[in-house]
Amino acid sequence: MSTQAEGLKRRTGPDIADFYDIRSMLSDEERQVQESVGQFVDQEVIPIIGEAFDKHVFPDQLVPELGKLGVFGCNLEGYECAGLNNVVYGLVCQELERGDSGLRSFVSVQGSLCMWPIYTYGTEEQKQRWLPGMAKGELIGCFGLTEPDGGSDPGTMRTKAVRDGDDWIINGAKMWITNGTIADVAIVWADTEEGIRGFLVEKDMPGYTTRDIPRKMSLRASWTSELFFEGVRVPDSNRLPGAKGLAGPLGCLTQARYGITWGAIGAAIACYKEALEFAGYRKLFGRTLAETQTIQLRLADMARRITTAQLLSLQLGRLKDQGTMHHSQVSLAKWNNVRAALDIARDARDLLGAGGVTTDHHAIRHMLNLESVITYEGTETIHQLVIGRELTGHAAF
Numbered sequence: 001m002s003t004q005a006e007g008l009k010r011r012t013g014p015d016i017a018d019f020y021d022i023r024s025m026l027s028d029e030e031r032q033v034q035e036s037v038g039q040f041v042d043q044e045v046i047p048i049i050g051e052a053f054d055k056h057v058f059p060d061q062l063v064p065e066l067g068k069l070g071v072f073g074c075n076l077e078g079y080e081c082a083g084l085n086n087v088v089y090g091l092v093c094q095e096l097e098r099g100d101s102g103l104r105s106f107v108s109v110q111g112s113l114c115m116w117p118i119y120t121y122g123t124e125e126q127k128q129r130w131l132p133g134m135a136k137g138e139l140i141g142c143f144g145l146t147e148p149d150g151g152s153d154p155g156t157m158r159t160k161a162v163r164d165g166d167d168w169i170i171n172g173a174k175m176w177i178t179n180g181t182i183a184d185v186a187i188v189w190a191d192t193e194e195g196i197r198g199f200l201v202e203k204d205m206p207g208y209t210t211r212d213i214p215r216k217m218s219l220r221a222s223w224t225s226e227l228f229f230e231g232v233r234v235p236d237s238n239r240l241p242g243a244k245g246l247a248g249p250l251g252c253l254t255q256a257r258y259g260i261t262w263g264a265i266g267a268a269i270a271c272y273k274e275a276l277e278f279a280g281y282r283k284l285f286g287r288t289l290a291e292t293q294t295i296q297l298r299l300a301d302m303a304r305r306i307t308t309a310q311l312l313s314l315q316l317g318r319l320k321d322q323g324t325m326h327h328s329q330v331s332l333a334k335w336n337n338v339r340a341a342l343d344i345a346r347d348a349r350d351l352l353g354a355g356g357v358t359t360d361h362h363a364i365r366h367m368l369n370l371e372s373v374i375t376y377e378g379t380e381t382i383h384q385l386v387i388g389r390e391l392t393g394h395a396a397f
């Protein structure tokens with residue numbers, strides 16, 4: 001079998017993975033960061049990620065390197081964060097997820113779900129204590145919102161924090177928490193007499209335990225955990241004073257979902273390129289797949305959907321940078337881009353034939369990962385309902 005994509009002729013038109021020349025709309029700094037993270041993914045991530053996925057382990061050797069690259073909380077200012085704009089942060093997510101959704105999830109959780117709330121809702125002391133170490137990847141965070149009884153309706157959470165003098169006593173459990181077992185600090189959302197509040201629960205606090213969820217068929221190169229709180233005593237100085245009510249955790253999720261809209265494009269590009277290359281050398285019925293009409297239709301559809309997703313995310317990033325982004329716009333892009341990526345991954349998997357069912361190819365790994373990405377940070381249905389509420393003024397959920 002030839003492994004050269006001989007059936008793909010040289011083209012002089014648009015870049016196959018940047019059909020509308022998005023690069024020309026980026027600043028030099030945006031392009032440079034994208035390139036350096038892209039190189040890191042090509043050299044350090046893609047060669048090892050299939051095995052990490054097969055073995056169901058997070059490749060933690062990459063964390064210090066990611067810290068040196070400055071990706072953790074890169075859109076925050078000060079506290080040893082890179083202070084870059086939101087388009088750069090999006091491009092970082094895109095490149096990382098071209099490698100694997102698990103790696104991008106790690107960076108999203110660390111930066112958007114843990115560093116961002118400390119930065120936005122925390123005291124100066126909390127920021128000094130946690131942010132510089134987290135920016136370097138020396139300290140790891142997790143974000144505990146979802147509970148076993150249903151993640152789409154976090155307002156009905158059962159985890160409770162009760163005031164006891166200068167402390168709070170937390171009881172309850174969280175489930176499906178990325179990085180839970182390896183985190184030095186958990187941002188835990190709990191119901192109190194005054195409504196939902198956020199607490200920094202540190203890994204050695206008595207009564208706080210964690211355990212990984214085994215047998216996942218998705219995001220296998222990422223730890224997903226359960227958190228348990230049995231009378232955990234947390235000082236009031238570990239409460240995030242700026243977070244009041246459900247708006248606290250939802251604000252964090254808007255940040256992370258924004259990054260996911262970009263990340264999904266990376267996974268889609270990886271699958272589309274793999275399918276295109278395969279179509280160039282797979283010969284059936286006397287011609288390559290690339291020369292076959294229905295295969296071209298499928299590849300053209302992938303290019304169309306990737307291009308649409310790229311334009312959505314870039315404009316979303318520009319809105320975010322100018323401070324006018326609305327959370328329903330993030331919902332639309334998360335729905336569109338993750339749906340596009342999942343459909344592309346499934347189609348690429350099919351186009352690869354039997355070989356596509358093994359992790360020797362990337363498509364099935366991305367496809368399985370994207371089953372989590374379409375569920376977490378608001379399921380596809382919940383994002384559709386958020387947009388419906390925006391259009392009609394009626395909350396149907």
Ligand SMILES: Cc1cc2nc3c(=O)[nH]c(=O)nc-3n(C[C@H](O)[C@H](O)[C@H](O)COP(=O)(O)OP(=O)(O)OC[C@H]3O[C@@H](n4cnc5c(N)ncnc54)[C@H](O)[C@@H]3O)c2cc1C
Pocket residue numbers: 109143144145146148149150151152153175176177178179218219224372375376377378379380381382396397
């Ligand atoms: C790998 C992985 C990592 C995760 N990491 C984190 C993390 O770090 N931190 C964290 O807090 N959570 C995390 N999550 C949890 C994730 O956010 C939740 O799984 C998600 O919010 C959905 O909640 P659920 O699984 O309980 O599904 P449910 O809320 O029980 O939903 C079940 C189904 O019902 C549908 N549905 C719900 N409400 C309605 C409605 N009103 N109308 C119509 N349909 C509806 C949903 O769309 C879904 O299809 C993670 C999940 C996964 C899989």
